[in-house]
Amino acid sequence: MKDLVKKNILDLVPSATLAINEKSKELVKSGKKIYHFGFGQSPFPVPEKIVLTLKENAKKKAYLPMQGLPELRAAIAKHLNNLTNNNFSKDDILVTPGSKEAMYVMHVAFKGEVILPTSSWVSYAPQATIANNKVHWINTSRENNWFPTSEELEKKIKSIGNKNILLILNSPNNPSGAVCKNFKEIAEVAKKYKILIHSDEIYGQLSFCNKYESISSFYPEGTIISSSISKWCGAGGWRLGFIAVPKNLRNFLSRMKAVGSETFSSVSSPIQYAAIEAYSGDYTDYIIKTRNILKSVGNYVYNNLKSNNILINPPQGGFYLMPEFVNSKFKSSIDLCDSILNETGVALLPGSAFGFDKTKMLTRLSYTDFDGDEFLKNTSSYELPGNDIIEKYAPNVVEGTNKLSEWSKNL
Ligand SMILES: Cc1ncc(COP(=O)(O)O)c(C=O)c1O
Secondary structure (H helix, E strand, O other): OOOOOOHHHHOOOOOHHHHHHHHHHHHHHOOOOOEEOOOOOOOOOOOHHHHHHHHHOOOOOOOOOOOOOHHHHHHHHHHHHHHHOOOOOHHHEEEEOOHHHHHHHHHHHOOOEEEEEOOOOOOHHHHHHHOOOOEEEEOOOOOOOOOOOHHHHHHHHHHHOOOOEEEEEEOOOOOOOOOOOOHHHHHHHHHHOOOEEEEEOOOHHHEOOOOOOOHHHOOHHHEEEEEEOOOOOOOHHHOOEEEEOOHHHHHHHHHHHHHHHOOOOOOOHHHHHHHHHHHHOOOHHHHHHHHHHHHHHHHHHHHHHOOOOEEOOOOOEOOEEOOEEOOOOOOOHHHHHHHHHHHHOEEOEEHHHHOOOOOOOEEEEEOOOOOHHHHHHOOOOOOOOOHHHHHHHOHHHHHHHHHHHHHHOOO
């Protein structure tokens, strides 16, 4: 049998995350110490009351409504409106198995072309490719905080011409760790050309300026928001996310629902009940503590890495930093990450996985290789943990950072 696979699927390559994880596992097996700076997972436990609610609902076994439990959608809408000043109702929300699936059904339903700024999360471009939507990249720079300027966006829109356009933005950003500072200007251009924005706000509550910022405040009628309990609540493996669609795009949402109903049917029942608690309970204390830990650890890594050989912007939110290694020795960021892993045991992801040209020596560093449960138990709400606490509760991050810093001195 020949040609069993569609052309657009053939173009998909195995994700860089998987490759680095496989290689790390092999090295661990051979006895090498690995610093897992390639993972994008919350190190913190799910808050106890939410776990308890899950246990209490473990016997719930019926299929639930495809769009999600009405009580859950109402809780999500209220929670999101509090954060963003929008007026979503439960009818504007679609509950999905993780926000990744929400984005996927959006891409499948969407007829048009997609603009992605570098740096972009690893799955945006492949999802667009699977759905046969053409991707256009905007190259961003460290000087512009790794987000596109409004002029760059306008130029790109003009080059695409008269088509439906979807711009995907993610702030705080994976992988750059940056928070967008020019939402207003970007929104003005989006409005002018009536393009759609998908705002991926999965790290929204982990912004180190302690303010939830959403581009939807400037362009509510054209902004679709997605998020989930994976990052702020530490529940990535529970697989619950959502997409919120403005009322004027109700037809688009109903088509996404149609795609979802033919694929995942509905999200696991016990998880939906537990998520009602996650979205309606008060978890301010947990969020402040986890955010303070992430902020301190991120700053520790930043302060100990930045040098003439490593260019890096300070952490602004989420779990990540994006160090750039100044050198001429490597052909690609994949080669660079391979060498770093072999020589130091530090696992990083190459910038090429996030849309950057492979010759740019950019990497994604996740500073979550610590026991979040222990760290959290030993942190008080309103204090930023100092270096002594970081050294005690995040020893792998400290050691890996030192190794990386030493390694970079020989570049
Ligand atoms: C930027 C970003 N968006 C979306 C996702 C998808 O997360 P989930 O499907 O768990 O909601 C991730 C996960 O790593 C992410 O980093």
